[in-house]
Amino acid sequence: MSKEILKLKPENVWKHFYELTQIPRPTGHTKAVEKYVVDFAKSLNLDVKQDKVGNVLITKPASKGMENAPTVILQAHLDMVPQKNADVQHDFLKDPIETVIDGNIVKAKSTTLGADNGIGAAAILAVMEDNTLAHGKIEGFFTIDEEEGMVGAFGLQPGFLTGSIMLNLDTEEEGELCIGCAGGIDENITWQYKEVEVPAGDVAVKVSLRGLKGGHSGGEIHLGRANANKLMFRFLKDTVRSLDARLAWVDGGSLRNAIPREAFAILTVLPENVDALLELVDDYNDLYNEEYADVELNLTLKAEKTELPKTVLPEEVQDDVINAIVACPNGVIGMLQSFPGIVETSTNIASVKSGEGKVEVKFLTRSSSETKKEALDSMIESLFSLADAKVEAVNAYPGWQPNAHSKTLEVMRKIFNSKFGKEPVVQVVHAGLECGIILDSTPGLDIVSFGPTIMNPHSPDEFVEIDTVERFYDYLTAILAELK
Template identity: 45%
Template sequence: MSELSQLSPQPLWDIFAKICSIPHPSHHEEELAQHIMGWAKEKGLFVDRDAVGNILIRKPATAGMENRKPVVLQAHLDMVPQKNNDTVHDFAKDPIQPYIDGEWVKARGTTLGADNGIGMASALAVLADENVVHGPLEVLLTMTEETGMDGAFGLQAGWLQADILINTDSEEEGEIYMGCAGGIDFSSNLTLTREAIPAGFQTFKLTLKGLKGGHSGGDIHLGLGNANKLLARFLAAHAAELDLRLVDFNGGTLRNAIPREAFATVAVSADKTEQLKSLVATYLDILKNELSIKEKNLTVVLEPATAEKGALNAQSRDSFVQLLNATPNGVIRNSDVAKGVVETSLNVGVVTMTDDNVEIHCLIRSLIDSGKDYVVSMLESLGKLAGARTQPKGGYPGWQPDANSPVMQLVRETYQRLFNKTPNIQVIHAGLECGLFKKPYPDMDMVSIGPTITGPHSPDEQVHIESVGQYWHLLTELLKAIPQK
């Protein structure tokens, strides 16, 4: 039994503990999918699966509720795999280890997967708990949301019967989401030319680590450090004066997570090693002065290393370093319509260098299509200046807010009645699947709710226990209050 079993509502927490025990990072959801389908069949529920792997489960209305509008509860199956540098964990094989820490549930050294595991657990708990009163009910679990919204892109018209969709992927109790940002991936690739490292040069590994990281949408306004950008800044400032030879550079692991670590292998002549060490120490002082409030654990480490291949020639080094240093990152513009919400942003998420190529992979988000187009144009211009091959790909639409949404009004009224306070109606600067669902189901009324989750997409991810109970109370009362057809 998991220690989560002592928490309330017990069915939800028990199911979440089971979800944690089955590895399910993006592209590795199949074991969890098979478990859920078997579980639903054991309960005698209708289960179906579509061509892209999405799961649909149906449960008949409870007695007397047959004439209510049908509802679909929606969550995604996958989680973001991020771990601390000193944590040994294979996300494709090892279970997540959740534990209770005061008012929060956390995971040992890794992301928790409360995004979107708590939402998924809540939907399954509604199916499992015979005390929950509801009309005709569907549960839709989508595939591979975190790395490209594959399941949402593949959702076919006519499969769902519901009139109302409740998305469970929001992360702030007391807020109702009625719109979200769209996004697009953008990659820049540079061909590299290498040459031998001169005799008498010493090789070092330069590591920038200890950053918080976080969600590249929900946390992008917080002013957190981006390891790729910070390491590029150092190289741009000092590569020429040190006659520095760049052997390797890699940073970040996911385009939708703010990079926490970046690594460069460099070589300098023996007579410049002390200067390199001094400049690294000075740079660490600069960063601590700038970021100490937000990034208390930031550090830059220089240690001896060996080079197993040649270094970039001066032109390749400068083209790459200057392109990465010049690539914008973070908030581009705040919304004039949704006050306090970011309109357009990008995250320089992953830099991957091989022998003859380096790729810079960004995720652009915007509440408006023209905002995405602007950043794409900016990155394409930078790419042309640097001689890079650029490609925008995998664009997905935002979810346009509907101020007249009946289900949004119902959620607001239900929340007010239950908790005697008015919830915030929000547009979120993160990608929810609702925008994609609108294409096959343009008339479906949609809303998004959830408990309080902080630090998603980072090992600091945690879910607030009390807020899960409040969210469950809201969800079950909402299902009871759904109007007649």
């Protein structure tokens, strides 16, 4: 059903989005989509260049009569988050995204859709090929690998961009004009150990936690959704303490910027404790469904007997891992006072994985305050150091400080009011955008971010509202005509 989206309006945007869904482009694997954008520009005889990291820049001359208008940079990222449910067969390195129209939304079949940021990229491509539009000189700037480490933005060299205004097309709520965002830092925690034999006489049980909503660990961290790792380790602590269970293996979550939706663990127990373990699983399943009754509608915690593993974690490491993850902060830590309802500081226990004598835990900590980001990072480092883990803080990136006196913002507010009969919401978001990093290499840019409504990014429930795409593109083209 993927080609059905070609009938949606505006057809030029959906045409390019369809082409992007056919090109596998998870973070770290963007060569094919880079080539698509370069070849597209060459087909239109537009100037195009790439920098050393792979970012692509297409330049379109001003339309007649707009030669003296400021150069506007339209910016989006080419990569997408590869998320699917565990029972879905999909290879993000080979398979296209299969889209489905459901009323007013476009979604994918049990995978992420890639509307984040494919719709923004498609809109830029549509602008580049439409010679009926009024606009000054345009630079279409496509970054790579935004979703993990913002590699493209960090690799941007001074002088690559020449524009004075930048419209970032990576905001996900229609009617919001974003003028600032949080910075972030990754924490990587590791325990290394020598595996020990399974206690004599033990049998194995696999515990599976599934069905959580997950989502974007910045834009949706405030919605109170369950974190699969926190729930799993809360259960594991009770099981180890009350039933002398041993932890053999754990695998929860995947991507640093996604709230984990699933977690799995293998435990070993004496045969006489199996029934009690299964009963405890049922109890926690009921408890979690009661606690998250209004948020997580498909949560399931189940257990089944499985093949006995060869080894388990040493008891002291097992206890350190469990106690540290149960104790560590997760979710919203503080709110912005100047923008009510917006998260200032948060952290997300993104993944916990064991195997081959190692347990690895990954966090992404975000804050609009550099000092509070550093304080939370120190808190996490202190906790896991006390649990004898190695802690590394990497991939730090700055926030984007808001400019409430932006001239571009003023123009965009007037156009929005004229078109839609209401004021836009001027906002600072908790999600990480590339704007602050790009400003570091290109000082003085006047930046505003906006986009159509995209819900549940970074999860298989991701969708984009069709009618907002049409209004978003109409608004974008009107802005280009007025930035003189």
